[in-house]
Amino acid sequence: NQNNQNNQNNQNNQNNIDGFIPLTALNPYNNKWQIKVTVTNKSELRTWSNAKGTGKLFSVDLIDSNGDQIRATAFNAAAEKYYSEIQLNSTYAISKANLKQSNKQYGFKNAEYELTFDDNTQIELINDDETPKYNFNFVKIADIQTIAADETIDVLGKITTISDKIDTKTKNGTTIARRNITITDESVTSIQVTLWGARADAEYSPNEIIAIKNAKVSDYAGKSLSTTASVLLIQNPNIPETFALQAFYESNNTVPNSISVVQSRLSSPKDTFNDILLISQQSIQSDKPTYFTVRAVITMLKSNPPPFYAACSACGKKVTEIANTIFCEACKKNTEVKHKYLLQLIASDYTGAQWLSCFNEASEKIFERTADDLKMESNNDSSKIEQIVNTFTFKNFVLKIRSKHELYQEEMKNKCQIIDARKVEWIKDGNELAKEIDKMLQID
Numbered sequence: 001n002q003n004n005q006n007n008q009n010n011q012n013n014q015n016n017i018d019g020f021i022p023l024t025a026l027n028p029y030n031n032k033w034q035i036k037v038t039v040t041n042k043s044e045l046r047t048w049s050n051a052k053g054t055g056k057l058f059s060v061d062l063i064d065s066n067g068d069q070i071r072a073t074a075f076n077a078a079a080e081k082y083y084s085e086i087q088l089n090s091t092y093a094i095s096k097a098n099l100k101q102s103n104k105q106y107g108f109k110n111a112e113y114e115l116t117f118d119d120n121t122q123i124e125l126i127n128d129d130e131t132p133k134y135n136f137n138f139v140k141i142a143d144i145q146t147i148a149a150d151e152t153i154d155v156l157g158k159i160t161t162i163s164d165k166i167d168t169k170t171k172n173g174t175t176i177a178r179r180n181i182t183i184t185d186e187s188v189t190s191i192q193v194t195l196w197g198a199r200a201d202a203e204y205s206p207n208e209i210i211a212i213k214n215a216k217v218s219d220y221a222g223k224s225l226s227t228t229a230s231v232l233l234i235q236n237p238n239i240p241e242t243f244a245l246q247a248f249y250e251s252n253n254t255v256p257n258s259i260s261v262v263q264s265r266l267s268s269p270k271d272t273f274n275d276i277l278l279i280s281q282q283s284i285q286s287d288k289p290t291y292f293t294v295r296a297v298i299t300m301l302k303s304n305p306p307p308f309y310a311a312c313s314a315c316g317k318k319v320t321e322i323a324n325t326i327f328c329e330a331c332k333k334n335t336e337v338k339h340k341y342l343l344q345l346i347a348s349d350y351t352g353a354q355w356l357s358c359f360n361e362a363s364e365k366i367f368e369r370t371a372d373d374l375k376m377e378s379n380n381d382s383s384k385i386e387q388i389v390n391t392f393t394f395k396n397f398v399l400k401i402r403s404k405h406e407l408y409q410e411e412m413k414n415k416c417q418i419i420d421a422r423k424v425e426w427i428k429d430g431n432e433l434a435k436e437i438d439k440m441l442q443i444d
Contacts, residue, residue, distance in 0.1 A: 023068040026099060026113055034095040037062035038132050040069070040232045044197065045083045058083050061108075061232065062094075062115075067135035069108050069232070072097065072115035082117055088198070093124045108214070134234065136213060138241060142187035145259055149219040152228075156211045156241050157183025158249055160190060160256070162204050177201050182258070183210065186248045190256040192224045199227050204235070209245055211237045223259045277351035279403050279416060289404035295424060296347035297396055298366070303389040304382060307363070308371035313338040339371035347399060356401065358418040365421045366392060396424040 020036040041061035048055055055076040063069045072094075074082050086092070098116040102108065117123070139153045147153060161182040167175040177200035184190040193215065195202075204210075213232035215225040227233060236242065274292040301307070312319050312328040313336040319328045328335040341363030346353050364370055367389075369377070378384035400420040406413055 020093070022066050023062075023064045023070050023111075024066070026070075028099050028113075031096075031099075034093055035062075035064060036091065036093055036126065037064050037070070038091045039086060039088050040132075041229070042086065042088050042198070043229060045079060056080060059229070060086055061229075063132045063134070063232070065130060065132055067133040068111075070111050070114060071102070071108060072117055074117035074121075078117045078119055078121065081119070082121075082123060085123065091126045091128065091130070093122075093126055095122045097121045134211070134213070134232070134237065134239070136211060136239070136241075138211075140187040140189075141183070141185045141191050141259070142189040144191060144217060144223050144225075147217050147223075149217055151217045152214045153217060153225075154211070154213045155183070155185075155191075155215055155225065156209065156237075156245060157185045157191075157193075158245060159204055159206055159208045159210060160184055162206065165200050184256040185245060188252075188254050188256050190258045192258075194224065194226045195233075196227055199231075199233055202235075207249075208235060209237070209242045210235050211239070211242070273398075275351040276347065276349045276354050279354050279401065279414070289402050291419075292401045292403060294347065294349060294399050294401060295396065295429070296349045296399055298345055298393055299348045299353065300346040301389045301393055302344040303386040306375075306380075306382065306385050307343040307389065308339045308341050308375060310337045311340040312336075316340065339375055341367070341371045347397075354416060356399070356416045356418050358421070362418045362421045366397065398422050398424055398429070 019034050021033050023035060023037070026033060026035070039060050040063050043059045045056055045058045048057055056079045057073060057075045058079050059071055059073040061069060061071055094115075098118060099113050100116065102111045102114045136154045136156070138156045139147070141155065141157060144153070144155075159181050163180040165177050165179045168178045169175050176197055179195045179200035181193050181195065181204060182190050183193055193212070211234045212225070212227065214228070215231055216228045218224045218226055274294055276294055276296060279292055279294075310319050310321070310326070311317060312326075312331060315328065315330050316338075317328060317330040319326050319335060319337065321327075325334050326337050327333070340360040341358065342360075343358040343363045343366070345356055345358060347356055348354075358366065360371065367374060374385065374388060378388060398421070399418050401416055402419050403414060403416045406415050
C-alpha cells in the first residue's frame with residue numbers, strides 16, 4: 001500500500017512538473033490548463049459560406065496518452081495560421097483554446113467537449129517518442145451483420161483487396177478522393193471499407209493489418225463500413241490483437257465469406273419493371289443516376305409538416321411572408337403565391353421498402369389535385385390535410401424513380417426521387433404481365 005501511495009505521489013508530481021492535464025479533466029470552469037495530444041486526423045482547409053459571410057475552417061482529431069479523444073476546429077485567421085503548422089501524427093502542447101459542449105452528431109460520442117482555436121491559442125510542437133494509448137473495443141466482422149446502419153464500431157482486419165483511387169465530386173463542386181478496401185478477420189468474414197480524402201491517398205498493402213476506430217456501419221449493398229471524419233485509422237498497430245490476427249492467417253487459408261454485396265446491375269429497359277430491393281443494392285461506384293420503374297404500394301405519406309410550400313408564381317422559388325406581403329428573394333420583388341408539393345413517402349413491394357422524395361408534378365399525379373387545391377380543400381387545417389393525404393396510402397402506383405448516390409458528410413447516401421407516377425391500370429398492366437410470362441415460357 002505504501003508503495004502504491006508513493007507511486008501515485010510520484011505520478012502526481014510528474015503531472016505537476018509537465019503541467020499537462022488529461023482530456024477527461026477539461027471543464028468550462030477552469031481555463032488555466034495545458035494538454036499534451038497527438039494529431040490522429042486532419043481535415044482539408046475548407047471554405048464556408050452563410051448569410052453572415054464567408055470564411056475558412058479546418059478541424060483536427062486529438063488523442064492524449066490515456067487514449068481519450070477530442071476534436072478541435074480553427075476558423076478564419078486561426079485556420080490559416082495553424083493549418084500549415086499542425087501536422088498529422090505530431091504531438092503538441094496546447095493551451096488557451098476555447099472549450100464548448102461537444103456536438104455528438106459530428107464529434108466523438110464519448111467526448112463531453114470540443115475545442116476551438118483562435119488567435120490567442122498556444123500550440124507548441126513536442127518532440128518525444130511517447131505513443132498514445134489507443135482504447136479499442138473491436139467487433140468481429142461477422143457480428144456486423146446484426147449492427148444497425150449509422151452505428152459506429154471499432155474493427156481490426158487484414159487487407160485482402162485494394163481498389164484504385166477515384167475522385168468523387170461533392171455538392172459544392174469540389175472533389176474528394178475515394179478508395180475501397182476489403183478486410184477480413186478471425187471470424188473468416190470480409191467487409192468493404194470506403195476510405196475518403198487523405199485516408200484514400202495513403203499507401204496500403206495486401207495482408208497489412210489495420211485498426212479502425214469509430215467506423216460507420218452502412219447497409220447499402222449489404223453491410224459495409226465508411227471512414228467518416230471522426231475515424232481513427234492505424235496501419236499495423238502495435239497491439240496484441242494484431243499479432244493474434246497475423247498468426248491466425250499464417251495457419252489458416254480459409255476463403256472469407258463477404259457480407260458486402262455490391263450489385264453491378266443497372267436499370268432495366270424503359271418498360272421493364274424492377275423490384276424495390278434493387279434500388280438499395282445498386283452499385284455506388286458510378287456517379288451517374290440510375291432509373292427504375294416499380295409497381296409499389298405507398299405505405300406511408302408524411303403530412304406533418306404539410307407536404308407543400310409557398311412558391312413564387314413567376315420563378316417557382318420558395319418565398320417568405322414579410323409584413324403581410326410575399327417577397328421573392330430570387331426575383332427581388334413582391335409576388336403572388338403558388339403552392340408546390342414537396343413530399344416524402346415510403347413505397348413498398350414484396351422485396352422491401354424505400355424512402356422516396358417527390359416534387360410537384362409527380363405529387364399532383366399521386367394526389368390528383370394541385371397543392372393550392374389541397375390547401376384550399378383542407379382550409380390549411382393540419383388534421384384535415386392529414387386525413388386527405390392518408391386516403392392515398394395503401395394504393396398501388398407505377399413509379400418512375402431516379403436514384404443517385406451523393407456524398408454527404410464523407411459518406412455516400414442514396415438519394416431517390418419520384419420523377420413520374422400513375423395509378424396501376426389493372427387490365428392494361430395485367431395484359432403486359434401476361435405477355436412477359438408468355439415470352440418467358442416461349443408461348444406463341
